[in-house]
Amino acid sequence: MHFITGITLIQVLWTLTFAALLVLLVVLLGRERYLRFKWFTIGIVLLAFRLLVSELLYGKMAPINFYEIFIPLTVLAALVSLGVLVELARRAFVGLGARAWIVGAVVMLAVGALVLAKWGPWPAWKTVTAATTLAVLGLLQTASQKIELLDNVLTVELVVLVLLFGRRFTGGWRSHTQSILIGLSTVSIAQLLRDGIWQLIAMKAVAHSQAEYDHIIGIRDNLAKANEVVLLAVIVWWIATLWFDEPGSPAGTASALPAAPEEPAPVAQAEPEIAEAESE
Secondary structure, three states: OOOOOOOOHHHHHHHHHHHHHHHHHHHHHHOOHHHOOHHHHHHHHHHHHHHHHHHHHOOOOOHHHHHHHHHHHHHHHHHHHHHHHHHHHHHHOOOOOHHHHHHHHHHHHHHHHHHHHHOOOOOOHHHHHOOOHHHHHHHHHHHHHHHHHHHHHHHHHHHHHHHHHHHHOOOOOOOHHHHHHHHHHHHHHHHHHHHHHHHHHHHHOOOOOHHHHHHHHHHHHHHHHHHHHHHHHHHHHHHHHHHOOOOOOOOOOOOOOOOOOOOOOOOOOOOOOOOOHHHO
16 A cells, blocks of 8 residues: 555654644633633644644745744744743642742742753854844744743743642642643653754764765754654643543533633744755
8 A cells, every 4th residue: 555655754743743733722722721721722822833834834935034934933932931831830839928939930040041051052242243134033043942941941840849849739630730731841851852962963973974964964853753753742641631620620611720810821842943044
């Protein structure tokens, strides 16, 4: 049977991920979870939109024009992801005192800032001050990567706190807040591992031939595919856990918990990197 001839693994993963996101949105809206997790819902919508934009436009227009559209979306997604963490933290620790909030936030941000300072290169001053379109896009991509890194570190920190202390507040086992955070932390850990492994490979690898270069690029592509598989699994996890009501909540209702104030949302991320536009 040759009915899948020409269909690549990337296309299969994209199709499954996009379909899973649509199902997740149906669950969020149909089961009224969006009433409690508004920014998480916005983040899922944004992730689905970015996947659609990438599929419809990548390779079908000039690279520079594509990145002028796509990279600002990645920056927006990174900022929204930070907002989702605030939303989930407020839901997980309802009743926590103001002093504890401040101390916890300062410690978490300090750890995140340390990781940002030590992890990965920062652009040269000439790049930051350049006025060309490529320089601006490169700066925006660096900003999205750094914000995404901070988001990943903060996500891991927050899920550890929720697992340790969530039962004392409103982020206990089988709560929707904890389920969402477990999924986000799984994606974050996978992305941190991908970036760390790739940095080690990029620093040590030296291509002496086209075959060796293709092998190195193949490793990078396989790491990206592995992350997409993790993302797909997490989306399925969210569909399953958010479909059922939390223990103690009235069946068929959004939740017995009060609505938290709106805060900015999450997501995801597997997107094409800036191509070397000068060579296009």
